[in-house]
Amino acid sequence: MATAAAPLWFTSLAGLGAAYLAVVFLRLLPYLALYLRRPKDLRRCYGEWAVVTGPTRGLGRSMAMELARRGFNLVLLDLDRDNLREVSEAIREAHAGAVATRTVVLDLSTVGTGAGEEGMRRLREAVDGVEVGMLVNNAAVARPGALYFHEADVERLVAMIWVNAMALTAVTAAVLPAMARRGRGAIVNVGSGSTVAVPSFPLYTVYSSSKRYVEQLSKSLYVEYKGKGIDVQLQVPFYVHTNMLSAAIKDRMLLPAFVATADDYTRAAARWVGHGHIAVPDAGQQLQWFLAAFVPDFAHDCIS
Template sequence: MRRIKEDIEGLDVGLLVNNAAVNRPGALYVHEADGDRLARMVLVNVMALTEVTAAVLPGMLERGRGAIVNVGSGSTVAVPSFPLYTVYSATKRYVQHLTRCLNVEYKQKGIDVQCQVPFYVHTGMLSPAIKATMRFPAFVATADAYARDAARWIGHGTLCVPDASQQLQWFLAGLVPDAVHDWYRLRQHLKHRAILRPKLM
């Protein structure tokens, strides 16, 4: 954090995108996960995001303008639970709530704070083995396509799902009862666990 503060001193940071995140260990029950890896996940997904945001806010306040985009997750807005990825989805819920509160605090000061919510995107966080189990691969956005859509949505709402196919997923998910979501997600994530467990343990 000291280095970041030194590096941005004197820079006109107009846009901050908090996109760094860790989702491993994933597809595990909490009692199976290594405590140090869980702690690292919380440090990256929660503490680092919070501290970097705090570091750029003084300059934005001084200039009276700026935008902060926090990348959340569909695992916290579209479904009632995300079993076996519990700590990851909990950190993303924090991101969503932090964003809303910061937007209330800073909107009148010329700073827009937004949480963008991707669902599945073809990135290194999504293993090839898990991609192979997906029923609707057309709903998985490419990183480039998602980035283009995400850039267009900056400044348009506190919470948004930039990709059109993922907006449709969000709408359809809202029609499904919570108990069905819970049953389906646990079933799918147990399949993930069977695929990934040898690598994660």
């Protein structure tokens, strides 16, 4: 007995579902392939020293610890001298003195002004004469957050732009020339899911706008310096358990498994260095990125 053909609507939906699953697989395939390969020896590929901005808490601290575990000596840059001393001592103790550290006290919100020139001079001195193989531009300001633009203190908004965009540019300009002369190095700029996964990020407008600058800068530098042996990469965290994630968002997360710990995120992030101009290192966060593409812009805006 002949079987009846499936309705067209059913066939169409089945085909759409198959295509959806195929795209999910293809999106996650690079992630799986990367983890099947032996991790790259970053220190051997790029150089003995790494500069990390904002290394005293959150992602910056975890990244500094991860790079130390991978054998890098570290130049640590932050505005708080005591916090720098604490993380520097913690790194040296964890590695029995095998990892050297240098600290630079610099308030990134003053870069480009007379007050910041002394700190930039200290940075240039700290990297002079050592082979800086990697720069991690992690430091950023997200507060004040969850405010309408007209309610925020304009001076704090300007300081946010200065740290997130202007200071990142200045620190990169201080480190990049020596990399270019040697013909090798890596620059990792920490971006934000607010610029790659959603069409708008209301109430955090200036923060997401400053991170959009970091995204474009990273992509252009990637093209500009790839031929000179320098890997420039934008790494995009979504939800990570750090102080940057507000308590309100943590309480409202429907899928806590999608919120990575800082240590888990940075372990994945280190593996991604040198693999493309943009990376969402954590597998769960890559899935979030993919799923976000299927939500219409108006729905993203309403949810935000």
